Structures are given as C-alpha cells and as structure tokens.
Amino acid sequence: MKIVKRILKIVIALIGLLLLTGIITLWLDSSGTNYLKINKNESQFGNSYLIKNVNIIPMNQDTVLVDKMVYIKEGIIKKIADTIEVNGIQIFNGEDKYLTPGLIDMHVHVWDRYELGLYLSNGVTAVRNLWGMPMHLRIKEDAMADNIFSPAFFTTGPKLTGSEFVGDDNLNLSNPSEAKEKVILYKDRGYDFIKTYYGLDKEIFDAVIEQAKISEIDIVAHPSQKVAFSYHLNPQIKSIEHAEEIVQQPLQFDLDVIKLQPIIDSISQSKHTRYSTTITVFNNIYQMMMDDSILDSESLEFMNPLILKVDSENQFNRWFNAKQEDSTTVSRIKKQHDFHITIVKKLHEAGVTIVCGTDAGIGVTLPGFSIHKELAFYKEAGLSNYEILKTATINASQTHSMMSQLGTVEEGKIANLLLVDENPLVTLSTLKNPICVFVKGRKLNRETLDSFNEKAKNRKNLMASTLRYLENLAIGK
CATH class of the missing domain: 3.20.20.140 (Metal-dependent hydrolases)
Known part of the structure; x- marks a missing residue:
C-alpha cells in the first residue's frame, strides 16, 4: 500500500511538473508577442486625428478622390472633405500619397x-x-x-x-x-x-x-x-x-x-x-x-x-x-x-x-x-x-x-x-x-x-504551438 501511495505521489508530481512546464512555455510565447499590445496612453497610437493632403481610393467606385482631408474619430472615419476644421487634434500629412482600404x-x-x-x-x-x-x-x-x-x-x-x-x-x-x-x-x-x-x-x-x-x-x-x-x-x-x-x-x-x-x-x-x-x-x-x-x-x-x-x-x-x-x-x-x-x-x-x-x-x-x-x-x-x-x-x-x-x-x-x-x-x-x-x-x-x-522571422515557438494544438484536440471540438 505504501508503494502504491508513493507511486501515486510521483505520478501526481510528474503531472504537476508537466503542467507547470506547459504554463511557463505558453507564458514565454505570449510574452514574445508583447510588441503587439496596444498602449492606449501613448499619443502616437491615438485613434483620433486628421489626415491631410491625401488621395483616396474609396473602392465604392472606380475613381480617385484627389487632395482630400479625412477625419478619424475614435477609429471611425467621421468625415471626408476638401477642408475639415477640428480644433486640438493631431494632423498627419499624407504628402499627396494614396489612401486605400x-x-x-x-x-x-x-x-x-x-x-x-x-x-x-x-x-x-x-x-x-x-x-x-x-x-x-x-x-x-x-x-x-x-x-x-x-x-x-x-x-x-x-x-x-x-x-x-x-x-x-x-x-x-x-x-x-x-x-x-x-x-x-x-x-x-x-x-x-x-x-x-x-x-x-x-x-x-x-x-x-x-x-x-x-x-x-x-x-x-x-x-x-x-x-x-x-x-x-x-x-x-x-x-x-x-x-x-x-x-x-x-x-x-x-x-x-x-x-x-x-x-x-x-x-x-x-x-x-x-x-x-x-x-x-x-x-x-x-x-x-x-x-x-x-x-x-x-x-x-x-x-x-x-x-x-x-x-x-x-x-x-x-x-x-x-x-x-x-x-x-x-x-x-x-x-x-x-x-x-x-x-x-x-x-x-x-x-x-x-x-x-x-x-x-x-x-x-x-x-x-x-x-x-x-x-x-x-x-x-x-x-x-x-x-x-x-x-x-x-x-x-x-x-x-x-x-x-x-x-x-x-x-x-x-x-x-x-x-x-x-x-x-x-x-x-x-x-x-x-x-x-x-x-x-x-x-x-x-x-x-x-x-x-x-x-x-525564425521564431522558436514549436513547443507552444504544439501545446495549443493539443488543447484543440482535447477540448476544441
């Protein structure tokens, strides 16, 4: 009986170690893509501004809208016009380039x-x-x-x-x-x-x-x-x-x-x-x-x-x-x-x-x-x-x-x-x-x-990818 209990403890310990290893592996892989996280407090990543001097390819018609301004407010296109005036907002110069969807x-x-x-x-x-x-x-x-x-x-x-x-x-x-x-x-x-x-x-x-x-x-x-x-x-x-x-x-x-x-x-x-x-x-x-x-x-x-x-x-x-x-x-x-x-x-x-x-x-x-x-x-x-x-x-x-x-x-x-x-x-x-x-x-x-x-390029996340695929096999369907 003591031997059985000892074996069970070893098995439980091994399972725990594997789980911990898996958690660490996935955490490290997640931290590797922290560069994609959005810091909403940084002004350069704001989502409200004006774009000026830009040519628009609207794609709802086969045309170019030449030398327009575009007002983006909280990630939505609010206005497109020849001239737009909005106070206290950042302005990006499109430098006569082309804006497409x-x-x-x-x-x-x-x-x-x-x-x-x-x-x-x-x-x-x-x-x-x-x-x-x-x-x-x-x-x-x-x-x-x-x-x-x-x-x-x-x-x-x-x-x-x-x-x-x-x-x-x-x-x-x-x-x-x-x-x-x-x-x-x-x-x-x-x-x-x-x-x-x-x-x-x-x-x-x-x-x-x-x-x-x-x-x-x-x-x-x-x-x-x-x-x-x-x-x-x-x-x-x-x-x-x-x-x-x-x-x-x-x-x-x-x-x-x-x-x-x-x-x-x-x-x-x-x-x-x-x-x-x-x-x-x-x-x-x-x-x-x-x-x-x-x-x-x-x-x-x-x-x-x-x-x-x-x-x-x-x-x-x-x-x-x-x-x-x-x-x-x-x-x-x-x-x-x-x-x-x-x-x-x-x-x-x-x-x-x-x-x-x-x-x-x-x-x-x-x-x-x-x-x-x-x-x-x-x-x-x-x-x-x-x-x-x-x-x-x-x-x-x-x-x-x-x-x-x-x-x-x-x-x-x-x-x-x-x-x-x-x-x-x-x-x-x-x-x-x-x-x-x-x-x-x-x-x-x-x-x-x-x-x-x-x-x-050449990322090292083979094990993390494998664990996510195993997760799918276990609970995904």
Missing part, C-alpha cells in the same frame, strides 16, 4: 500571434480564419477589445466532415442531430461562421444548413464530394472555397473549357454566391516541385515552426516523391494551375463575385505575403486593378454582414486603411510595402511594420 484575406489558417503582425505588415487588416480552435477565440477577443494590434479577426469553428473522413483536425459527424448540436455549440462558443468540408452527405449537410439558418450563422463551404457541386449554391453558404475543387469534383480532372462553362453559369445564376479561388496555395505545389531546396529558403522562416516541421515537410515530401515516380506530374500540376487562372477569368466574365483568399498558413503559403501573389494571379486572369482590389476589399466585406464596416474608405466605416506611395489602380505592387497601416485608426509606420516581420 486595408486588404482582407478571406481564407487563412492562423497558428500564432506572430502571424498577426505579418498580415499587418503586408497591408492585410482583416482575416477570415477557416480552421477554428480555442486559441482563435482568444485572439478574436483581444482584437475586438483593442488589446492588441491585429487584423479584424473572424473565424469559423472546427471543420465539419462526414464520419469516414478521419483526421485529428476534423469533427466527424455521423448523424443530423449531432450536426445540429455542433452548429449550436460553435455559435454559443463565439465562432463567427460554420465551415463545411469533405464527406458530408445530403442528410447531414441539410441538417447543418437548417440549423445554421435557425442560429443565424453563415456557412463557408469547402465543397463536399458527397453532394452535387450545385448543392453548395444554397443561400446559407456565403462563399465556396478553392478553384481546384471545380476541377476535382464536377470536372473530374478534365480540363475542358466547354465542360467548365455550364458550371460557371450555374454559379453565376446564384447571385448570392461568392467564390474564394485560392490560386496561390495550389500554385505552391508547383513551386515545391520546381525547387528542391524550398524548405531551406529564407522566406519560410516566416512560417510557424510546427507547421514547417509537420505540414510543410509532409507536403514537400509528397510532391517530391510524386515527381520521382512520374515525371509528368510537374507538367500536370502546371496545367491545372493554368486552368485555375481560366476559372477565375470565366467566373469574372460571368459576373460571379470573387473574394480574395490565399489559404495562407499551410504548406509553403506564407501569412501576409501571399495575398500579393494571389492578387497578381487575378491580374493574369485579366481583371483590371480596380476589379482586383475589389476582391480584397469591398467584395470581401460584403460577404458577411458582420464585416460590412470594412472594405471601403467612406464616412462611418472603420478606419482600417493603408497609405501607399503610388496609385494602386495603376501600380498594384505598391500595396506590397505600405508606408503606414491604420488599424481601427491607430497608425503603424513602416519601421514598426518591419519590426513585426523581424519578430516573427
């Missing part, structure tokens, strides 16, 4: 708070996270409370899949009652949207849609192969994800433009449906196959170390082995990428609303930086600069009612803004390096934004 990435996977700074540094002032975990609810809470510099943060709950689509990151639904319960639960926990994924048959999918409508929560759909592709045009589904899913599901990998057109037509007839094509993440498969040393590239030092160690390496090995086994794999992937560009072109020509999403945070798709690559692909598809900018501003903000205060430079909108050197309607690449980023009116200069990049 902040960019919105509608398909990301966030793994730590360092990534928030990477998004801001690249002009992304709102993200839609599509792989919900408990840590995302904490980020959302801090962002909404103005405790941290962060893009406006919206997140789905965990991915809803059919029972046979097993994965530790999925919630496998087995019946309609369970599906309804999870929709209610995720809404109650504070998730903004429901994400549907592979393997949902019609009976379970119907239950998700029915309950989402009752619970007044939007659905974001990664198409399920268990229902017709047209099923995803339901009004409760606010956006469909991935151009590649058109290739893989209704086209069955047949890259035929004639067969594509009826699919495009059906999407265009559904006036509420928006499409997030995520061209970048698929193109990165091609990039991995073309560069055997890509995992050692400096750019990947911006990836979360857990993702780099697990997902990036696994994806690289998968495609490296594929091209070794079949030399035509590289050209096949390139042809499919080119067909995705055609899909974007056809969607746009048919009047389908495209929203910019990158799938950043997985594989070798970098947080923040990837949005500029995505926008460049839309240029390749034939969209004008104004039409391209719409995908990452007003189109995105109109997808969900809770995002309606974003996406344009208008009176009454949240002051999530970029100040850039050149007119992006002429030179799209100017968005890559904003002079300043405004987050709810708080101004971040280029020096601060560059420091966000440096802080995130």
